[in-house]
Amino acid sequence: MIRPILKYGAPELEKESLPVTDFNDQLRQLAQDMLETMYAAPGIGLAAPQIGINLRLIVIDLSSGEEKGSQIVMANPQILHQEGIQKGEEGCLSIPSFTAIVERPLKVRVEGQDLEGRRMQIDAEGLLSRAFCHEIDHIDGILYLERISPLKREMIKRKIKKLMKAGEW
Numbered sequence: 001m002i003r004p005i006l007k008y009g010a011p012e013l014e015k016e017s018l019p020v021t022d023f024n025d026q027l028r029q030l031a032q033d034m035l036e037t038m039y040a041a042p043g044i045g046l047a048a049p050q051i052g053i054n055l056r057l058i059v060i061d062l063s064s065g066e067e068k069g070s071q072i073v074m075a076n077p078q079i080l081h082q083e084g085i086q087k088g089e090e091g092c093l094s095i096p097s098f099t100a101i102v103e104r105p106l107k108v109r110v111e112g113q114d115l116e117g118r119r120m121q122i123d124a125e126g127l128l129s130r131a132f133c134h135e136i137d138h139i140d141g142i143l144y145l146e147r148i149s150p151l152k153r154e155m156i157k158r159k160i161k162k163l164m165k166a167g168e169w
C-alpha cells in the first residue's frame with residue numbers, strides 16, 4: 001500500500017526513532033509499504049518516520065525499482081566505519097522541490113538486520129554511501145537541512161514557510 005509521505009514540519013520527522021525488536025509480519029508489511037511508497041514517489045530511499053512510523057527501518061534502491069536485486073531493506077542500521085568525503089546535490093522526499101549540496105562520507109560500512117532479524121553488513125561507496133547516511137539521519141530525527149550552510153538553510157525554510165502559508169505544502 002502506498003502511504004502518504006510526511007513533509008518538513010511534521011513532528012515525526014524530527015524525532016529519534018525506536019529500534020526494531022519484533023521481526024514479524026507487521027514489520028514485513030511495513031517494509032513492503034515503504035518500498036511501494038518510495039517507488040511511486042519516485043525516490044531512491046525512504047525511512048519509516050517519513051510515513052509517520054518512528055521505527056529504525058530504512059529502504060534504499062538506487063535503481064528506483066528498475067533493476068532486480070538492487071533493493072536494500074535494513075532494520076536498525078548503524079555506521080561502523082566511514083572514510084573520505086564527498087560533496088553532492090541531495091534532495092529528500094519530505095522536502096520536495098528543493099535540493100542542496102551536502103557533504104557526506106565517501107565510503108561507509110553499515111551494519112543492521114534484515115527482516116528476519118539476521119545480521120547484515122554492507123560496504124557502500126558514492127551515491128549508496130550518501131543514501132545510507134541520509135536515511136540513517138532520518139531515523140535519528142535529522143534532516144539534511146541541518147547539514148548545509150545556515151544561509152542556504154534559512155533560504156529554504158523561508159520558502160517552505162511561504163508555501164505553508166499559501167496552503168501549498
Ligand SMILES: [Zn+2]
Nearest residue numbers: 091092093094
Ligand atoms: Zn529524506
